[in-house]
Amino acid sequence: MRLVRILVDDDDRESVVSVLQGKDVDYVVSGESADGDAALIEFPLPTDAVGDVLGSLDEAGYEETYTVISQVESAHTPNTETLMDRYADDFDPLTPRELKSKASDMSNDTWSFLALMLLAAWIATAGLLSDSPAIVVGSMVIAPIVGPALTASVGAVLGDREMLAASIRLQAMGLVAAVAGAAALAGLVRWGLFAQPELALGSIELIGVRVSPTLLALIAGTAAGAAAAFGLTTKGPMSLIGVMIAAALIPTAAATGIAVAWADPLIAAGTLVLLVITLVAINLSGTAVLFALGYRPDRALTAGSWRSVRVVVAVVLLLSVVVLAGAATASQVSHERTVHQAVHAELSEHEDVEAIAVRMEYGDLSPFTGPETVTVEATHEGEGDPPEDVADGIEERLGDSSDREIEVRVQFQEYQTAR
Template identity: 50%
Template sequence: MRRIQVLVSDDRVSDVVDVLDDENIDYVRYRARTPDDEEQWLVEVPVPTDAIGYMLDRFEEAGVRSDQYTTVATLESAISPRSEELKQRFADDFDPLTQMELKSKAQDMSRDPTSFLAMIFLSAIIAAGGLLVDSPAIVVGSMVIAPIVGPVMTASVGGVTGDRRMLVNSIWLQAAGLLTAVVAAGGFSFLLQFLGFFPETLDIGSIELIGLRLSPGFVTMVVGFTAGAAGAFGITTKGPTSLIGVMIAAALIPAAATVGIAAAWSEYRIAVGASLLLLATIILINLGSFVVLVQFYSPDEKGWLSSASGRRLVLLATVVVVVLVVGVVGTAAGQQILFERTVNDVVETTLDQPEYGDLEPVSVRVEYSDGFLFSSPETVTVTASRTANRGDPPSVAGELDRRITEATGKQVQVRVRFQEYQRSDAGNSSSLSPAPQPASFAAPQTA
């Protein structure tokens, strides 16, 4: 429940009372003195959250100026003769927060610059550590504490409500936060390398969690846009946005940490690819957030988006960005997806041949020459399982190389890694090993 308080002049109080009586809403009114030493009526109304926008519109129709004195406060509960009837009436309605509530909620999500940058700094260090040890749990922990959702939401709210200062400050905070994350991750990675925890020769591109963030992809772009849209929709409701904040941080903090790690290991191609991913993602998150909010709220009449030319300019810029990002990334990602799908089919078909009957495909991984969108495939790593103690594994790398080249027209290096396992006799428990044996890996074959 919420409590609305509006200051009403003597000549308008009867109109306001008529509105409340027509809506069957309980209220109280009492005299209040303004700073100008003028007495007016202060009308107090308890209403459900979803009724806030509706009632403020009705008050405006009755001649009440919302910018004169209007407050909306949260109530733990409210009991009045017709409160239950009012709750049932608005129980199934979706009514987004008013612009006043929207700005207040967005500002509550924001931190002061010092604490914001400090939390981003710490979350980036945690993310860098999680990426280097290839631990998804640690990376998720870094997302939880990253407060990046605050400036993302306030930027969109500032754009929609015409608050130029809020918009500019939020964009500055986003840029400063991501730069801080890159510097923190890079400095921490360099320190770990200097202290000998990780060798200088470490192939960071072979780490799975880092390999997922080498360049923009169509799926990551969709995730970024959707995360921004979900955050914007969440902020228009009365519910919390903490989990949505984790989703937005998930799209940004690991990518920023990847840039820092790549810089520490002088892997500049990876750094450029991850930077493109980071830049494209932050643009699409803000874009998704703005597109959703503009569906619910009209720009403030005093704002810089109130003019038709301003709205057309924003719409045109939005369309251009979407077309460029989706077109370029979609084309590049489509080519990579088609290549990887063909490689997977070739691997499965080849290992189904009788001469390779002892092999079962476990995973196929494609590595590209650099971190750019249109980079060429360079290496295909196939992991296959086989029963232990059956002699040397069959020579399959050359055959896979030949078939992949024929199917795709691409010259790649094929590496095959064998994962051996032991198999017990069915129904004979005595044949089981007393303790689980670690999987052994044969040396990779290279075509």
Template identity: 40%
Template sequence: MRLVQVVVPDEKRGDIVSKLREHELGVSTTKETSGEDDRTLVSFVVPADAVEHVLDELHEVGLEEEWYIASLETEFASFEGVDEVQNRWAKTPNRVAPRTLRSKAKDMRLNTRAYLWMMTLSTIIATAGLLIGSPAVVVGSMVLAPIVSPMLTASIGLVRDDQRMVFDSVRMQGVGLGVAVVGATAFSWLLKAVLAVPAELAVGNIELIAIRFSPSILAVIVGLAAGAAGSFSLATKGQVAIVGVMVAAALIPTAAAAGIGFAWGQPGVGVGAVVLLTLTIIAVNLGAYLTFEYMGYGPDEVDRGVFATDGLRRTAALAATVVLVVAVVGAVGVGTYQQVTFERSVNEATTEVLQRATYDDLGVVSVTAEYVGTGPLFDPSTVTVTLSRTSDRPYEELPDELAQAIDERTDERVMVQVRFRDYERSTVPSAASGTTPTPRPS
């Protein structure tokens, strides 16, 4: 429920109150005198889903935007017919008013100093979690990260034509994630320098890091879904804080992985993670924007009037931001296309080799490939194939056979490393089969 308060001139009080009575809402009025004009404070309790609809109807009978209007979250309300009012509006589309949407988004924002500190600290925690291989610590870093707020406000500003909000939010995203990568790099270098972590650690082979430096179509899907979930939660009764963890899950560990790669002198890991980070940022923002558009949050006449002032400067700033984003999207798009094509060829080659009779006893657990770049820094690429087996047979020829098959399909010189996960298969029938196991000789 929401408690909405509106200060109206006395001559408009009758129309406003009559319209509220039509909806059988709990209404109270308080007479006040301020300056030369007699005014009345009209307070009414309304379900959250009805705020936008009721305010629109009040505008039709004379409510003005410049009047004092406040909407407060209410834990409890009691008036005649409150249950019927709540039940009626519970069946309507679940969507908050545009003014409420903007207010909720702005309330999530931290001041710049607090935001940058929280981004730095969350990335340091994520870096430590990746290096010690602790998923629990990595999850803790996601809870702290405040990155969801500027991402949602950027999408709101774009869909509501608030150019200043777009510019400020995009700037906060870039600065925050830039600080995160730099902080992760410095912290990783410090750990390496004091030998808190082995200096010769193969960071690219750490499982939690290996999955975070290769752009893929799945990363785009995760980013789009996370952004859409954030928008939907903000525009309804969803838990934005929980969705914020999902958004951070797609970004903070990746920023930490980039810092680790740079600190350990592995540009393939560092640049690959940065590309994945950029791709995910774009996907999250796009998912959030498309969701707000789908829910009908386009700009109205009020927005156009408010944000039309000083439009030239803001339009120029937004245009520069758009050009920068388009350039980044283009560069990331090319790299992502190369990576996706490379991964598809690797999967095809791996499938072809493992279908040979020699490898019938092997099962594929996972196939990962580092980011495919250009130039000597990224050549050769590393492909890691994890297989399951039921014996300790070494399969010494398999890495070379996989490397040859991948080279033939991609024209890329690759280094293949094969991991095995051994398991034992039972030879005694289960009790559920209805058979009696044959005793083994002692």
């Protein structure tokens, strides 16, 4: 339930009261303004009715000189049940003022935000180096990245340039702090001899899945941003959705910091590209959902000032990054599909052979064009030794469908099946 308080001029009182009565809204006149020319009218509403009622008041000529919307635990008036039944099945997103307020309430001050991001990165670093999914999940719970991610989308659709700029700046600062903090802790772990200095980071599964952008990672980031934006427009809580936003960003930022500490430019470059693409996907999908739900700025962003020009330039640069990253990701996704098709086509030629996993490792800083090693883990359930020409067959198929330099390795796992 929401309690709405509006200050209505004496000249507009009759039209406002007429709207409230026409919608069966119970109201009281609780006070007057200091000059006595206006009255304070308050009335409880179901949350999904706020947008409809305030929209009707605007059409009736009410000017929002003083409007307060607060949350209440419960309300009982003669028409409360009627209103709740009427709007029970309606999806009415929060009004722009409620949306902006809810997004702002999720934001921390700069120092507490950076401190929580740093702590989350440390926890994620510990989880990645110990290959512990439970610890990595813990880092997602405390990371407050969902706040600035959503306020950026809200600022974009409502035309609030200051909110948009502050949110983008805070996101950048938070992820820089996360990467730097992860690198510092990983360096301490490495050079303090708490871990093997020559540890192969790609052998850690939780890091290996984040070494380059993939279609599934892009889908996860896009869906997380869309879900967060949709959840923001409802009366529901945001804590669990915030965990999904953090899940798409914090472990990847920690993986980048670990790669920096281990002086592994391949993994550092791959995870950094994945981090940037995911962040952009979250922001753009959140903005797109809010725009699709009908949120619009009260005034358009114009190019009549130097600040506006800077905003336009920043947007153009951001879109350029998105286009380039998207093209590179599409190329990589297409190549990965080609690799998987070649692997499964070759394995289908051999009886009792089945693939378990296919991993790709790159030999330089160009994961989209450089040489790579494809490692296939497979099982052989037939009698005798596994076939010896599987790797050659896969490499030959890839040579026909790809112009990249690819080395293929096949590792067979042995299993015992209970009879």
